Amino acid sequence: MTHDSASGAPALAVPVQAAPASIKATKEQRQTLLATGMGNALEWYDWGIYSAFAIYFATEVFNPRDPLAALLGAMAVFAVGFVARPVGGLLFGWMADHRGRRASMISTVGLASFGSLLIALVPTYSAAGAWAAAVLLTARLLQGLAHGGEMPSAQTYIAETAPAARRGLWSSLIYFSGTSGIVIGLLFGYVLNLMLSKQDMQAWGWRIPFIIGAVLGLYTLITRSRMKETETFTAAKATPRTPIWPEIRKNWRSALRVIGLGVGATVCYYVWSVSAVQQAVLIHKMDQGTALLASVLSNVVLIISLPFWGMFSDRFGRRANLLIGTGAPIILFPLLVNTVGQSFWSLFLPATLILVLMGSTLAISPAVFAEMFPTRIRTVGVAVPYAVAVAIFGGTAPYLQSWANAAFGPSAFIAYVVILLTISTLVAWKLPETKGKDLTK
Template sequence: MINTQSTRPAAPAGHPAGPASLRATKSQRQTLFATGMGNALEWYDWGIYSAFAIYFATEVFNPKDPLAALLGAMAVFAVGFVARPVGGFLFGWMADHLGRRASMISTVGLASFGSLLIALVPTYNTAGAWAAVVLLTARLLQGLAHGGEMPSAQTYIAESAPAERRGLWSSLIYVSGTAGIVIGLLLGFILNSLLSKQDMQAWGWRIPFIIGALLGLYTLIARSQMKETAAFTEAQAAVREPMWPQIRKNWRSALRVIGLGIGGTVCYYVWSVSAVQQAVIIHKMDQGTALMASVLSNVVLILSLPLWGKFSDRFGRRPGLLIGTGAPIVLFPLLVNTVGQSFWSLFLPATVILVLMGATLSITPAVFAELFPTRIRTVGVAVPYAVSVAIFGGTAPYLQSWANAALGPVVFTVYVVVLLAVSTAVAWKLPETKGKDLSQ
């Protein structure tokens, strides 16, 4: 929950507060909670698919070749990202034409249905290749939803926040997102402790997806009570320039979104999402040990995010972006080789990398929103961000698994470092946008 000192009454929920009005009202806190819940659900879906793929891969794909089955599950994970740019445009257009609220309600409903479909997917032994088709369909639906969820939530938070605290408020996006991953990992740790490996493979892996569907239903109800942002309402009342000319006019901002996103997306995935899978498969770490190490490193990241948000509100966006993408360039090759079979060998390097990346992650929603005008703020972020995540984030688990098995870990490490260098170069050239009036 984000609270700051105030000397005047706060603005109504969904509307930006004045310079001295910095404490969120009860209505605003409820709205921020509903926003965070949907964002957490997206990351929860992402995390549990990766963490539980080692169990359901041989259930959905041919169990006679476990490695091929795992690669098949990771390929479906990647293909699901192909739908993200389409979903980004569809729900971004909806957010910029019908309202941020309408888009956020639609995305969480579709994501919830996708989770339910995965929970009910038939096994290879009962449905053959159709099991993989059902899984692929579910991931495509989730990809559509996720393509619009985060940009809509980012825009909503950025437009609702006081300009001088936008960095702090925007940290809620990755706080809630990482919390979703932590919940998924904790659930994996609990199920791994309570159930045998045979039960996990037979039916235990379905439990997280059932929970995801239920959480989506709860979030859908909570979001139906949200209010629209003042920036969108004012833009709707004004004479509006057509969308496409504005998109063409802001093409540089779209490229900046892609450039800023590629390095952090892959590096974050490696240390926050796929760390458990790789530690177990490559380094033979105990499953429960890997899950707990990843959970605790993500908890430390969550605690650091609001501090980095405050840092950006005081010192600007560019310093945080440079720290979050620049420092891992040096540390990633060193720390990736420290992972072994012990708890500390995963917890310490993951914590160091993730906390440093928090300098960028915490303010990404603010930075992206500050790059675009209100009329195209959601779709302007959604499409390039989804393209970036689809091409680089969606392929990361497959490339990592394939490269480690076929070429060795050095190749994938070089790949990540190059992407981080690109993001750092884009951050260096980025104009400072701290405190920008989003109604302009």
């Protein structure tokens, strides 16, 4: 049973069966999915390398006389970049729903690539003073705009391309490619940590991953320019259009559900997948190379698990996945945070366990979000509330964790995460089942 988005009244849901011939991806579909995944991976790569390399460039861009204040400044810029995401979600979400998914995805990857190049060329504090931080802030705001539209556009494209019976599996590509981007960034950090001295890393080595990100972005832009528009959008474009704001107001319950599902999963994921290296080094005094390796391998295990969770949802439904992914960490998060120490295993084992369990939610989020909204506002309907959730909770997670640990100890931040996970679990419990929904309506 589902609920009408306008009235909330129960309505019968008729499962949609995909034609057997449509289940296997064609060569053209595989090429399109590759281009989609590359851009999404680049977005996550950008955020991952910023967090991982902030330890090195913080004292280069900010005043080096106070290393802790410099790091907090770098993390504040990291959080400010998320402020632009809702604006980017509205801008590029509107573009995706009016001009096409393809046009939006080309624009976002181009802007993100330019932001990476700007960070790679940012002047040092000794050379430019406060202007160095201003350049870094500008680059992060541009990336925030791009990333606010990238993931919603990409996940809408994937959901509309996928056969209904395999939408969960195909949607796992979003976090599969995204986490791969983080892993690639962490691997760069690990390799550079082995090859360069700490002095060289702080002086210029941290710029290398951002240069590579800019180059990969240009290649992805060219690849995406050869993509075709989804048939779902093309068919909807041929029908009379209605004003966007009445449609958004009509689907306000779905927007709140996107936020509710996102708050707990976003913070928990960022803690264990993005900022785990920084916290292990700063708080637990773990060796930088050891922390990077442990984080890389735990994310690799998560990547492997995602397609299986996608298939699980195609068989047993979306709600089962969501309840596992946000419910289990409520119990495990407080226990696992306290197991991190100085050894490889003290980070690898807890990170792997919680990330794999969270994978049940991460793998299918694109499918779940796409199934909540009609075609005419599918991208912007997801983009704005998702960007708000990520900006308020995900973007501030590394900063809040560092600040709360220093001011109150780890218990305060643990309680904060548990509360958010509980909210997400309650939303998942009340969510109507949407497996196999016809997205052409």
